[in-house]
Amino acid sequence: MRKKITVLTGAGMSADSGLKTFRDADGLWEGHDVMEVASPQGFRANPELVLEFYNERRRQLLQASPNAGHEALVELEMKFDTHIVTQNVDDLHERAGSSQVLHLHGELFKVRSTAPPYTVYDWKKDLHLGDRCKAGSQLRPHIVWFGEEVPLLPHAASLTSMADILIIVGTSLQVYPAASLLYYASEGTPIYLVDPRPALTPTRGLNLHLIPRKASEGVPELVSQLLETVG
Template identity: 45%
Template sequence: MSRIVILTGAGISAESGLGTFRDKDGLWTKYDLNEVATPEGFARNPQLVTDFYNARRANCLGAEPNAAHYALARLEAALPGEVLIVTQNVDDLHHRAGSKNVIQMHGALMSALCSACDHRWPAPAVMHLTDTCPACGHPRTRPDIVWFGEIPYHMEAIAEAVEACEIFAAIGTSGQVYPAAGLAAEARRNGADCVELNLEPSEISRVSQTRRYGPASEVVPDWVATLLG
């Protein structure tokens, strides 16, 4: 029985057509993150933020999981053990590929959040500022996204899984955004074998015993095949 924790970042969804953040053509080169990814930005211009996430949701709905997503779903289904995907991504491609055990630590494009009572519900394809919470009737709903300055979701459960895992794999992540960036080092301190599957070396390379570089749609299926024998 193996216990595997897999951290995924924007790089795993890039081949599905969803933009990464920190490369030269990334999302943050086209938008001011202070305006579209902070509570203060939402307070200043909620329409801009709502439009931004509506566009990202439309992009996500038009995308399909790639071979890397399907390989991880196959690993979860076939491995005699536990596989947990902790994703920094807000898309739903892991779920659509068939993965069941997924934590979206930075929230979900397909979810709406009430800023008054914290109720969550499936987001419509297009959200409006006048949308009301189905639980309390509050008219200022927001995307269920963890913005800069907010605490990522499910950190206690993630910490417990990282402490207990035997293998920790980081896929398609820059290793620059905390607290996610610190998970590999924590797993290594607890005795896990650390694996980096990435397009190129990242900040996680220094704590990884195994490193494979290339497109996620190639290196992830190859790694899964190795694990499944």
């Protein structure tokens, strides 16, 4: 039976593809307070601003391509049962070829209705006020905003708990509830952290291996090492 690998990825995974990380040190995201553009309150207060903000993100994503880190993770599927749990809303893992990807915080190329019954649609163009679902409600980005439940968190926790090997790439694991996933790993599970400025440090009882490299460099190196262990 093939070993199970769960990969947790964050903004640093896509930074090498030219996509900016979620927010800067000053708490701003592309010059906006995150609560203005990533919360239900922000959407109610200024829906035009929020929709245009995600239109810009969508346009950027259309111009981006997977990097060597994304591509390396695809190779793991040849020898391991590999699942990716990503905090990123881009589709770069899928475009690279990974087949088992769970988007914890939603997907930029999807939109959904704002009133039940909630319907999700594929969407790669701009979204405007007046764009409605079949039932007549305004469409919004299919993104989990601050203050909203993370419906796929139990599934992500299950994938983490079943992993024989856990890989963490480009996420500080400082923001909850996603940060809690680390603690679902079974005791003694090898954990590989790929990040140029890792926030985690090796501690007693945590089988943590630090790889202080950016994703496009550290992930291919790690994948090569893991593939060598299975021949």
